[in-house]
Amino acid sequence: MADSGSTADQWLEAQRRYWDAWMDMTRRGLDAASPGQSTPQNPWADAMEQWLKAVAPATPKPANDLLEQMVNVGKSYFSMAEGLYKGAPSGDMPEMIENWTKMMTEAFQGGGANFNPFAQLAGKSGRQGMAFWDLPFDTLSRTFSGSMPIPGDFMKAFETAKPTDLREQMEGFLSAPAIGYGRESQEQHQQLGRLMLDYEKAMSDYQAGFAHLGQNSLESFQKRMQTAAEEGKTINSVREVFNIWVDACEEAYAEYAMSEDYARRYGRMVNALMALKKQGTRLVDEWLEAMNIPTASEIATLQRRLHDTRSDYQALRAQVERMQGELDEHEGGNGEVQQLREELAELRAALKKQQSDNASSSGSGAATDDEAAAEKPKRSTRRSRAASSSASGDKKTAATKTTGKTTTTKSATTKTGKTGTTRRKSQ
Amino acid sequence: MMTPIQIRPDEALDELSGFQNKLTHGVQNLMEVGEVSTGATPREVIYDEDKMVLYRFQAPASVVQNPVPLLIVYALVNRPYMADLQENRSMVRGLLDAGMDVYLVDWGYPGRADRYLTIDDYLNGYLDRCVDVIRKRHRVDAINVLGICQGGTFSLCYASMHPDKVANLVTMVTPVDFQTPDNMLSNWVRHVDADLVVDTLGNVPGEMLNWTFLNLKPYRLMGQKYLDMVDILDNPDQVANFMRMEKWIFDSPDQAGETYRQFLKDFYQQNKLVEGGLRIGKHEVSLKNVTMPVLNVFATEDHLVPPDSSRALKKLVGTKDYTEQSFKGGHIGIYVSGRAQKEVPPSIGKWIDART
Numbered sequence: 001m002a003d004s005g006s007t008a009d010q011w012l013e014a015q016r017r018y019w020d021a022w023m024d025m026t027r028r029g030l031d032a033a034s035p036g037q038s039t040p041q042n043p044w045a046d047a048m049e050q051w052l053k054a055v056a057p058a059t060p061k062p063a064n065d066l067l068e069q070m071v072n073v074g075k076s077y078f079s080m081a082e083g084l085y086k087g088a089p090s091g092d093m094p095e096m097i098e099n100w101t102k103m104m105t106e107a108f109q110g111g112g113a114n115f116n117p118f119a120q121l122a123g124k125s126g127r128q129g130m131a132f133w134d135l136p137f138d139t140l141s142r143t144f145s146g147s148m149p150i151p152g153d154f155m156k157a158f159e160t161a162k163p164t165d166l167r168e169q170m171e172g173f174l175s176a177p178a179i180g181y182g183r184e185s186q187e188q189h190q191q192l193g194r195l196m197l198d199y200e201k202a203m204s205d206y207q208a209g210f211a212h213l214g215q216n217s218l219e220s221f222q223k224r225m226q227t228a229a230e231e232g233k234t235i236n237s238v239r240e241v242f243n244i245w246v247d248a249c250e251e252a253y254a255e256y257a258m259s260e261d262y263a264r265r266y267g268r269m270v271n272a273l274m275a276l277k278k279q280g281t282r283l284v285d286e287w288l289e290a291m292n293i294p295t296a297s298e299i300a301t302l303q304r305r306l307h308d309t310r311s312d313y314q315a316l317r318a319q320v321e322r323m324q325g326e327l328d329e330h331e332g333g334n335g336e337v338q339q340l341r342e343e344l345a346e347l348r349a350a351l352k353k354q355q356s357d358n359a360s361s362s363g364s365g366a367a368t369d370d371e372a373a374a375e376k377p378k379r380s381t382r383r384s385r386a387a388s389s390s391a392s393g394d395k396k397t398a399a400t401k402t403t404g405k406t407t408t409t410k411s412a413t414t415k416t417g418k419t420g421t422t423r424r425k426s427q
Numbered sequence: 428m429m430t431p432i433q434i435r436p437d438e439a440l441d442e443l444s445g446f447q448n449k450l451t452h453g454v455q456n457l458m459e460v461g462e463v464s465t466g467a468t469p470r471e472v473i474y475d476e477d478k479m480v481l482y483r484f485q486a487p488a489s490v491v492q493n494p495v496p497l498l499i500v501y502a503l504v505n506r507p508y509m510a511d512l513q514e515n516r517s518m519v520r521g522l523l524d525a526g527m528d529v530y531l532v533d534w535g536y537p538g539r540a541d542r543y544l545t546i547d548d549y550l551n552g553y554l555d556r557c558v559d560v561i562r563k564r565h566r567v568d569a570i571n572v573l574g575i576c577q578g579g580t581f582s583l584c585y586a587s588m589h590p591d592k593v594a595n596l597v598t599m600v601t602p603v604d605f606q607t608p609d610n611m612l613s614n615w616v617r618h619v620d621a622d623l624v625v626d627t628l629g630n631v632p633g634e635m636l637n638w639t640f641l642n643l644k645p646y647r648l649m650g651q652k653y654l655d656m657v658d659i660l661d662n663p664d665q666v667a668n669f670m671r672m673e674k675w676i677f678d679s680p681d682q683a684g685e686t687y688r689q690f691l692k693d694f695y696q697q698n699k700l701v702e703g704g705l706r707i708g709k710h711e712v713s714l715k716n717v718t719m720p721v722l723n724v725f726a727t728e729d730h731l732v733p734p735d736s737s738r739a740l741k742k743l744v745g746t747k748d749y750t751e752q753s754f755k756g757g758h759i760g761i762y763v764s765g766r767a768q769k770e771v772p773p774s775i776g777k778w779i780d781a782r783t
Contacts, residue, residue, distance in 0.1 A: 055454060061456040066673065069653040070450060077446070077654055081439055084432075202629050228431040235432045242654070249646045257642075258614055266620025274620065278627040300542070300629065307543035314552060 080245065081238045170197060188283055195276040202272035206265045209256070216252035222243055428437075445546055453660020456676075460667055463674045465508040467517050470531075474560045478535030481557045484511075486523045493776075494596055495783050496528040496561050496570050499599060500554065500585075502577035503686065506637055506678045507533050509762050510575065512671060516763040518772055523774025527571075535697055536680040542629040544683035546690065547708030550585050556583075558592050571779055576600050576732065576758070580694065583740070584707055587716040594730035595782050597775055598724045602732045604739035606698045611643055613695050614733070621691040625684040633679030643730055672763070701739060714740070720748035722778045726770065730757040750778060 052071050056064055170193065179186075224244050228235065235241055256262050287294035469485040498521070502505035510531065511519040520528050532554060539545060561570050572593050574582025579601025586593040605613050624631065641648045659665040669700055701703035706710040721744055725737035734753070740747055752774060754761050761767050 031499045037436045051451070059454070059458050060461075063460060063670070066653070066656070066670070067454060067457060069649075070657055073650045073653045074446065074450065074657065077651065078443060080625045081443055082432075084439075097487060225430060225432070233431050236434060236438070237442050238434060239442065239654075243651065246646045250644055253645065254611070256753070257611055258609075263614050265619075266615055271618075271620045271623055274627040278623065303540055304543050306540070309553075311548070345448075 037209075077238070080242055082236070086242070166189050188279075188286070192276070192279045192283060195272070195279050199269075199272040199276045202265075202269040208271040209262060209265045211251055213249075213256060216255070217249040219246035220251045224248055237286075431698055434530060441644025449660050451656050453657065453666070456660055456663045459663065460670050463670045465513070465671055465674065466511050467514040468511050468519050473530065473564070474557060476553060476556065477556075478537065478541070478572070479553045480533045481560065482531045482533060484519050484523055484529045484531070486528060489527050490524060492528045492570075493526050493783050494528075495567055495779075496530055496565050497522065497779065498558065498561060498570055498572050499531040500572060500574045500578040500582045501527065501534070502530065502575060503534050503549070504577055504633075504679060506675060506680070507531055509675050509759075512675065512763055513668070515765075515767065516668075517728045518762050518767075520572075521768055525773050526780065527776055528565075530557075530561055537630060538681075539629055542684040544730055545685045545708075546581070546584070549686060550581055551588065551710070554581070554585055555589065555592075556744045558589070562592065563711060567594075569590070571595045571597070571783075573597040573599065573775065574601060577602070577690075578699070582698075583700070583714060583717060583744075584705070584712050586719065587712045588707065588710040590716055590718055591696050592594065593719050595720045595722070595779050596717065597724065597779070598696070598737070598740065599724045599771075600726055600729055600732045600761055601693065601723070601740070602694075602736045603743065604698065604701045604736050605695045606701075607733050607734045607735040607739070610736060614641070615639070616691055616695050619691070621688050621696070624691075625688040629684050630681040631684060631687045633681050636682065637677060637679045640731065649656065672759075684748070701743065708762060713745075714743040715745040718745045718751075719780050721746050722750045722752065722775065724752045724754060724761070724775070726754050726756050726758055726761045728760075730759045748782070 052067065176190075221244065224247065228244075235244070247343055283295055285297055285322065288295045431738075434746070470482040471485070472480055473483045474481040486756075499507070499510060501510065511517045514520070519529055519531070532551070534553070558570060558572075560570065569592050572582050572586065572595075574580070574597070575601070579598035580603070582593075582596060582598060583601070607613075656666075656669055659669065693699045693705055697704075700712070700714065703713065708772050721740070723737060723740050725732070725734050727734055738751065741751065754767060754771060756764055756767060761771060
């Protein structure tokens with residue numbers, strides 16, 4: 001900040017002078033001020049604006065936004081205090097509140113949103129408060145200003161108090177039949193014009209829905225005051241009054257925002273804006289296509305195809321991982337078979353050796369006995385395997401169990417495709 | 428009418444004068460805030476895909492950890508650093524201190540090329556792969572999931588589609604019944620043509636969502652709040668906290684068009700989570716399939732997700748082990764208020780420990 005200290009001092013000095021005048025006003029009453037004396041409508045707010053302008057350039061962006069918000073709401077807060085005291089020069093409290101509410105009621109009934117000290121608080125009154133919903137439209141207007149027969153800012157004309165005449169004229173223009181070589185293009189532009197009118201009407205209807213809100217807020221405020229009085233509560237600061245007023249405004253707003261009427265107006269406004277924007281995009285696309293530049297719809301098609309391709313890829317990758325898991329299990333199974341084969345070969349070798357030993361000890365006439373002896377170990381091997389299948393720690397048992405478990409898990413995997421990772425990890 | 432207002436002019440003057448002094452002198456603090464930092468707890472990237480990142484937070488060495496990790500699933504409509512805003516306002520920190528091994532999915536900021544991402548892509552794609560990565564790392568069949576706000580709704584859907592992968596489910600300020608009489612958002616979108624919005628805009632701008640959320644309570648959120656801020660301008664720490672919160676509030680990612688379309692139509696307009704008939708990809712989603720233990724935490728003053736919207740879960744969920752916990756506060760306070768830090772993460776940790 002270039003000179004924050006002196007700026008602050010100057011501002012505070014200005015405020016001090018204002019406070020003196022303000023105190024004087026509360027003593028004598030604004031209306032009793034001497035003729036010809038120039039009393040600004042809201043000198044505090046003016047001074048505040050000046051101060052904001054002085055400090056804003058040196059303030060970083062996020063802090064600057066906040067500062068602006070604080071100043072704006074601060075102005076509302078001070079306006080309320082001023083309104084209270086202007087309403088009763090005598091300083092009599094009941095009279096003060098009565099006069100203030102009367103003043104507010106008249107302001108609201110007269111459609112004067114500007115009289116509402118909270119109008120700027122939430123931006124609920126006036127076109128400015130709807131800036132968000134106008135933003136896409138502004139962009140669109142600018143895009144079109146150089147390429148369409150209707151000036152990009154012609155909609156501003158509808159924001160005046162009585163747009164009826166212009167609307168009627170526009171509707172007449174838009175209903176003229178399209179002819180000639182550019183017929184199709186003319187129809188598209190007429191459609192855009194019609195959608196602009198629809199949007200403007202929907203937006204006006206939406207804003208009109210808030211008209212009764214100020215009066216309802218005031219009634220809610222009065223009820224709260226009455227309740228507090230009945231309960232013997234006292235309110236000792238402007239801030240408390242301000243907070244009660246905010247609560248009253250929120251209550252009135254919430255009641256309306258929950259209504260079917262609001263939902264319909266809001267829906268119409270959003271849908272009208274979207275229809276307008278969509279038509280605008282269509283026209284821009286035609287324009288771009290004529291110049292051989294990729295259009296929004298072409299890019300959307302590519303995005304869609306890319307998305308679908310990626311989805312297919314992810315599905316295939318998941319399938320490959322599942323199959324890889326199954327393959328690993330299968331290979332694990334092959335290993336077990338190989339192990340069994342080796343064991344069998346060992347047994348056979350042992351048997352052969354035993355037969356050979358038996359033959360050498362009992363002579364050549366034992367051929368029949370040899371065959372019987374060869375059968376016996378086979379049976380005993382099967383028996384011992386069957387018996388050992390329930391014993392823990394046995395290598396073969398583990399293999400059999402694992403095989404059984406794998407089969408179960410495998411079926412679960414096929415069904416859900418979920419247990420593969422953990423199972424593979426644990427192997 | 429008798430008035431309860433008893434303010435002498437000199438008292439009013441003192442009050443207003445005090446206000447202007449605070450504003451004038453406090454502005455220096457505002458200018459010295461500098462870059463607003465968020466995210467307090469050290470973390471590492473475990474897995475990433477497109478714009479989605481899976482983080483794991485570093486646990487204090489002194490704490491004995493629950494062996495089953497906890498995955499936080501945040502909403503798409505705001506940034507997840509709300510769960511770890513700053514050192515003394517961190518739900519993540521509280522969960523780590525409670526012995527949880529905390530992971531978090533950050534969905535990122537969808538760009539225009541992401542407009543065709545569906546809820547199926549988010550849940551059966553990104554989220555499911557994150558869950559698989561965590562299960563594999565920890566060699567467990569199922570993990571604990573904590574869903575916040577819209578992330579809670581998504582977690583319920585995920586748990587319904589993949590019940591064998593979720594050991595315990597915690598939902599926080601989670602909308603379930605989208606058509607309770609006090610749901611303002613639901614009323615607003617009743618007549619909005621979701622198809623027209625998405626076909627026109629592609630992705631839905633974060634600014635549009637912000638405008639919507641702020642207009643739920645416009646006088647408080649766009650006015651009174653800034654008046655209250657003047658009261659704390661003389662405290663640099665509180666100013667920094669305020670700025671941090673402001674950053675988060677206005678840090679709204681755009682919404683992938685197709686996801687927005689389905690969320691608006693199926694959840695808000697047709698309330699399919701309650702009425703039935705919800706399909707996500709190849710899955711039919713029924714809350715009856717949510718059979719694991721469920722802890723449902725809601726805020727009694729929540730203006731975004733009315734308590735009744737969350738409480739509806741009790742009658743719909745399939746589990747026999749259902750617990751509700753109410754927190755006296757609002758939708759934001761449940762993550763960041765001082766009382767929330769003391770109450771919410773420890774009770775979640777205790778509830779999970781009892782079921783592990």
